Amino acid sequence: AQSVTQLDSQVPVFEEAPVELRCNYSSSVSVYLFWYVQYPNQGLQLLLKYLSGSTLVKGINGFEAEFNKSQTSFHLRKPSVHISDTAEYFCAVSETGGFKTIFGAGTRLFVKA
Amino acid sequence: ETGVTQSPTHLIKTRGQQVTLRCSSQSGHNTVSWYQQALGQGPQFIFQYYREEENGRGNFPPRFSGLQFPNYSSELNVNALELDDSALYLCASSFVGRSAGELFFGEGSRLTVL
Numbered sequence: 095a096q097s098v099t100q101l102d103s104q105v106p107v108f109e110e111a112p113v114e115l116r117c118n119y120s121s122s123v124s125v126y127l128f129w130y131v132q133y134p135n136q137g138l139q140l141l142l143k144y145l146s147g148s149t150l151v152k153g154i155n156g157f158e159a160e161f162n163k164s165q166t167s168f169h170l171r172k173p174s175v176h177i178s179d180t181a182e183y184f185c186a187v188s189e190t191g192g193f194k195t196i197f198g199a200g201t202r203l204f205v206k207a
Numbered sequence: 208e209t210g211v212t213q214s215p216t217h218l219i220k221t222r223g224q225q226v227t228l229r230c231s232s233q234s235g236h237n238t239v240s241w242y243q244q245a246l247g248q249g250p251q252f253i254f255q256y257y258r259e260e261e262n263g264r265g266n267f268p269p270r271f272s273g274l275q276f277p278n279y280s281s282e283l284n285v286n287a288l289e290l291d292d293s294a295l296y297l298c299a300s301s302f303v304g305r306s307a308g309e310l311f312f313g314e315g316s317r318l319t320v321l
Contacts, residue, residue, distance in 0.1 A: 098249075100249075126308050128308075128309070130310075130312075135314070136314050136315075137211070137297055137299075137312030137313050137314045137315055138250070138297070138299075138310070138312040139312070140309055140310070140311075143309060184249055184250070188308040192308075193255050193257075193262050193263035194240070194252045194255060194263050194265065195240070195252070195308060195310060196252065197242075197249035197250045197251075198249050199248055199249045200247075200248070200249050
């Protein structure tokens with residue numbers, strides 16, 4: 095069975111500072127990894143995904159994430175955040191060829207002026 | 208291309224009632240998944256439909272049921288509502304064999320059970 099742990103429930107950060115949102119996963123088989131963002135009163139939107147190949151993946155809005163197989167981690171980073179990045183961020187995992195995607199509990203990123 | 212649309216956006220029911228939530232998939236998608244998102248939590252997988260049949264199910268009781276129609280639209284039905292069923296219900300569509308599991312979400316239906 096797969097599981098996802100997001101290590102921080104809330105991350106406050108000042109505008110233009112760098113940020114890292116941490117995610118660890120557990121699975122006995124190979125997986126795809128995702129980060130989704132949810133703005134207030136909206137559904138989830140894909141930020142980026144890791145399927146295979148290069149362990150550093152770049153997504154929308156300047157976000158990137160690095161897949162670390164040995165540490166079973168997929169941390170999300172942005173070098174300089176904006177007020178508009180304030181949202182809930184979800185790490186997710188699905189088995190390759192599987193039918194369901196499992197989500198973490200989410201990390202609320204709060205960007206302060 | 209049209210995105211995923213859900214209806215209704217908000218609704219209030221009382222304990223014991225039944226509810227039907229509807230979802231129209233993104234054009235070209237043949238798979239729909241339903242998720243329950245309680246306040247302050249991540250989405251929990253309810254089930255997935257592919258080719259009008261349930262393709263997988265999470266840890267939800269049988270009173271949660273669904274349908275997928277030939278046009279790939281979908282319904283989520285919940286019988287005998289309980290207070291803990293209060294949540295945002297998200298529909299997500301995808302295309303089996305493409306986009307490697309990427310999900311396209313609607314904005315959700317917020318259900319309040321009193």
